[in-house]
Amino acid sequence: MEIWDFLPESVADGRFAVHSGCMNDSGLGEGGYFWCLRHSRVETGDDVCPGQYRLGPYATADEATRALETVEKRNAEWDAEDARWTGEVS
Structure with a gap:
């Protein structure tokens, strides 16, 4: 069996675009500064907490x-x- 056997025909034959690129946890690619709610500090690069803990x-x-x-x-x-x-306010 192939993966295509489990997909709707419209996806398997390419009529709809399917995202095939890789995304990192931040959705940003490289760069950006984040405020970590867990550690109360600025984080960047590879030293960032998971998304639910940062702004x-x-x-x-x-x-x-x-x-x-x-x-x-x-x-x-x-x-x-x-x-x-x-x-509520005029």
Whole structure:
């Protein structure tokens, strides 16, 4: 048996594109700075925790250091927009 025997005919005969490239854990390729929620530090390169423990990617280490401030600011903006949208604020 071949792998093609288990795929729908439309995929097996190439009528639909199938992703065949490799992706790393970050989905970024190389580079990027992350704020690690587990260790409270900037991480980059091969020294990064799994995705559920990090924020980013950020362009610089300084931006990654301010990740929690950025999250708080964005959350406040989104909460204000939600309140405006639902009519809670005039």
